[in-house]
Amino acid sequence: MMIKFSAVLLGALVCHSMAFAQPNVKKETVPNGWHLMDQASTGYYGISLDKAYEFLKAKNIKSKTITVAVIDGGIDTTQEDLKAILWKNPKEIPGNGIDDDKNGYVDDVYGWNFLGGKDGRNVKEDSFEGARVYYALKSKYEGKDGTGLTGDEKAEFEMYQRARKAVTGDVNEQEIYMMKQMLPRFITGDSIVQKDLGKAEYNGNDLKNYSPKKMEAIFVKSMMIGISKANDSYDITNTQLISEMNGELRKGEAATTPPQEFRKEIVKDDENDIKDRFYGNNDVMTGTPFHGTHCAGIIGAIRNNNKGVDGVADNVRIMMVRAVPDGDEHDKDVANAIRYAVDNGARIISMSFGKDFSPQKKWVDEAFRYADSKGVLLVKAAGNDNKNVDVEPSYPNPVYADGKGRATNVINVGASGDPKNGGLAAKFSNYGKNEVDIFAPGVGIYSTIPGVSNYGNANGTSMACPVVAGVAALLLEYFPTLTPQQLKQAIEKSAQVPQDKVSQPGTKDMVEFSELARTGGIINAYEAVKYASTLVKAPVKKTVLPKPTFKKAKAA
Incomplete structure (x- = not known):
């Protein structure tokens, strides 16, 4: 829940098309x-x-x-x-x-x-929970308007309606298309950058002084630096980015394909x-x-x-x-x-x-x-x-x-x-x-x-x-x-x-x-x-009474 990919993608696209133009407003550092x-x-x-x-x-x-x-x-x-x-x-x-x-x-x-x-x-x-809900309930509620439903079934139908809209109605096809284009290019360049830097995981800070020679690696640096600027953090890693992109693509695929049961298989x-x-x-x-x-x-x-x-x-x-x-x-x-x-x-x-x-x-x-x-x-x-x-x-x-x-x-x-x-x-x-x-x-x-x-x-x-x-x-x-x-x-x-x-x-x-x-x-x-x-209540001190000094009387 650390990065929303829409922000990452927009930042990458903007920075890529504008040659990393700095924003007009200078942001101070903390x-x-x-x-x-x-x-x-x-x-x-x-x-x-x-x-x-x-x-x-x-x-x-x-x-x-x-x-x-x-x-x-x-x-x-x-x-x-x-x-x-x-x-x-x-x-x-x-x-x-x-x-x-x-x-x-x-x-x-x-x-x-x-x-x-x-x-x-x-x-x-x-997978995306909305997709899991949509496909689990699709056969039960598809084509129905919810008339006559009460209690748990009514709540379930309302959840299905929300899931259907989330899965089939809110897909940004242009964004999904761009991700499909960018991910393979990024993965190709990523292997080159890993070899050049000598590390499997790197972030924007590692790329600041890195001078790639191959176009694929240049693309990775552009995208990573753009993402870092868009999200105000140079600590986002290559593996995090790939994971985020794959996750968003899975959401996009859910509109037409039931989600894979990753958890069940393991x-x-x-x-x-x-x-x-x-x-x-x-x-x-x-x-x-x-x-x-x-x-x-x-x-x-x-x-x-x-x-x-x-x-x-x-x-x-x-x-x-x-x-x-x-x-x-x-x-x-x-x-x-x-x-x-x-x-x-x-x-x-x-x-x-x-x-x-x-x-x-x-x-x-x-x-x-x-x-x-x-x-x-x-x-x-x-x-x-x-x-x-x-x-x-x-x-x-x-x-x-x-x-x-x-x-x-x-x-x-x-x-x-x-x-x-x-x-x-x-x-x-x-x-x-x-x-x-x-x-x-x-x-x-x-x-x-x-x-x-x-x-x-x-x-x-x-x-x-x-x-x-x-x-x-x-x-x-x-x-x-x-x-x-x-x-x-x-x-x-x-x-x-x-x-x-x-x-x-x-x-x-x-x-x-x-x-x-x-x-x-x-x-x-x-x-x-x-x-x-x-x-917090202060502890109450117990009053300690003196020991009795009288002796028990002998029986008559």
């Missing part, structure tokens, strides 16, 4: 780690993290280690700023092929991969049975670890070690639960990932993913309820389509499908920026004065990426979500009795409301921030810890 800074003292609209730690230090409170689960696409367990803070299952003996703790998952040392097969293979790419569980839970494998580093590695670093990269970056929380363990492929995640995997995290001790779950359809939402809803019953807070990304999620559905969301209210242990996060890097409201962020709770820094966020000592920038509500998860973990470290609802209260009630109007994402309209989120504000760690401290 320092690495700006998202942690204090606006009053530095001028950057970060979360005032140092002030939060100063407040906690003055209180002389000791922290408690908190486990934060990251449900994502994988993590690099060798990354220098992460490996010491990765959660390790204390009851599991690594590599012995035995389920030592008898939790149903063999050798789950760092977490679990619900996209793996018992034979060691792993799902990397997957995982081999019964996807229609939520009780069939013990599938997958323990390979959390496979597939696409860029996204999960970046999110994990935002939450808890080791602080003050003079390496790379500082995470938000200073005493956490990161549990990786892999459930997000290159494509749309499956509801069953999301539900089981949440349950796994809860059952294995996570107190905060960070979820930087999302989609437009949720055919088995009731399973996810039950997982939300289960997490709440165990005192676990869920933090999720609002999405990167600059759409109003009050009126356009986005999943997972806290509104229960059975109509019985909504989850109160969920925080939905939009992405903020800085006036120096594009504005306080990120131009790509979803928003909603009812359904988005708070905004957090999500533009130009510097964090850990795959490789022992690699770091880079990324944009998205995917980055804003772990900022909030990190703050929640920080609060819980120092105030461990707080409930999910109290954590949510402390984070939201302390949000900082911008004084000036901001650009509504996707438009040039200037609006109050209260039009974009329930709190009308941006997270602030300092204000949040101050607020959290007021929610």
Whole structure:
């Protein structure tokens, strides 16, 4: 959920046709780690993290280690700023092929991969959920108008109608045509660039001083630099781009062809049975670890070690639960990932993913309820389509499908920026004065990426979500009795409301921030810890009575 390909393609086409003409408006740069800074003292609209730690230090409170689960696409367990803070299952003996703790998952040392097969293979790419819904329901509802349907069938028919429109009515044929032309050229040139640079994965930064001689490699450099400029990030890699393009082509093909069942061929569980839970494998580093590695670093990269970056929380363990492929995640995997995290001790779950359809939402809803019953807070990304999620559905969301209210242990996060890097409201962020709770820094966020000592920038509500998860973990470290609802209260009630109007994402309209989120504000760690401290009752000292001095009377 980090890059939307339409933006990538447009940027590439524009830059290719205009010989990389620079925009007329010069954009200022922000320092690495700006998202942690204090606006009053530095001028950057970060979360005032140092002030939060100063407040906690003055209180002389000791922290408690908190486990934060990251449900994502994988993590690099060798990354220098992460490996010491990765959660390790204390009851599991690594590599012995035995389920030592008898939790149903063999050798789950760092977490679990619900996209793996018992034979060691792993799902990397997957289809668009809208296409899966459309073809699953097509034979049942094609040609019908929904007359007489009630209850679950009515809701199912409405979902089918939305899926049909998404799959067959919103295809940009010109865009698909351009992608089909560009991808083979890119792949051909990519092999040349890999050989020239001596590395299989590279990004825009690697290409700045690269002088290709062959036309195919020149095309790759043009496209990569154009994409980097269009997305304000030179850390997008060649493999990410190829993955994004393939994903968009799969969406385009869905208009006429049923999606391939990527997951079924590898995982081999019964996807229609939520009780069939013990599938997958323990390979959390496979597939696409860029996204999960970046999110994990935002939450808890080791602080003050003079390496790379500082995470938000200073005493956490990161549990990786892999459930997000290159494509749309499956509801069953999301539900089981949440349950796994809860059952294995996570107190905060960070979820930087999302989609437009949720055919088995009731399973996810039950997982939300289960997490709440165990005192676990869920933090999720609002999405990167600059759409109003009050009126356009986005999943997972806290509104229960059975109509019985909504989850109160969920925080939905939009992405903020800085006036120096594009504005306080990120131009790509979803928003909603009812359904988005708070905004957090999500533009130009510097964090850990795959490789022992690699770091880079990324944009998205995917980055804003772990900022909030990190703050929640920080609060819980120092105030461990707080409930999910109290954590949510402390984070939201302390949000900082911008004084000036901001650009509504996707438009040039200037609006109050209260039009974009329930709190009308941006997270602030300092204000949040101050607020959290007021929610904790001081321990009541027991009055110790003196021991009695009288002697028991003898019986007469």
